[in-house]
Amino acid sequence: MNARIAILLITLVFPGLAVVGVSLYWFNLDYAALIKAERYVENLVEVGKVNDRQLEYAYHRTYIHRINVFADGTWRLVEGVIAALGIHRLVTIKENPKTD
Numbered sequence: 001m002n003a004r005i006a007i008l009l010i011t012l013v014f015p016g017l018a019v020v021g022v023s024l025y026w027f028n029l030d031y032a033a034l035i036k037a038e039r040y041v042e043n044l045v046e047v048g049k050v051n052d053r054q055l056e057y058a059y060h061r062t063y064i065h066r067i068n069v070f071a072d073g074t075w076r077l078v079e080g081v082i083a084a085l086g087i088h089r090l091v092t093i094k095e096n097p098k099t100d
Contacts, residue, residue: 004093008086016083020076027072034065 041058044050 002093002095005090008090008093012086013083013090016079016086019079020083023072023076023079027069027076030065030068030072034062034069037062037065 037058041055041062044055044058
């Protein structure tokens with residue numbers, strides 16, 4: 001294996017794909033938590049027996065989950081681009097012809 005190919009795989013492709021996978025896992029967990037928090041806020045509004053402080057607290061918790069989902073998506077995008085750059089370089093690299 002060429003040293004350039006090994007360096008590209010170790011520094012760009014493998015870490016990029018690993019972070020994409022981890023971000024996808026956390027995105028799924030955070031998105032499920034966001035849906036659960038949104039349903040909780042809807043239930044509080046439908047009941048109507050809560051005060052403003054409880055409603056604001058529940059609503060701000062949904063903001064926290066929205067930020068987490070956004071951050072996970074951003075990490076996935078950035079690392080996907082880095083992995084794609086590594087893969088693109090692997091595809092376009094030219095082998096040096098041996099002069100034997």
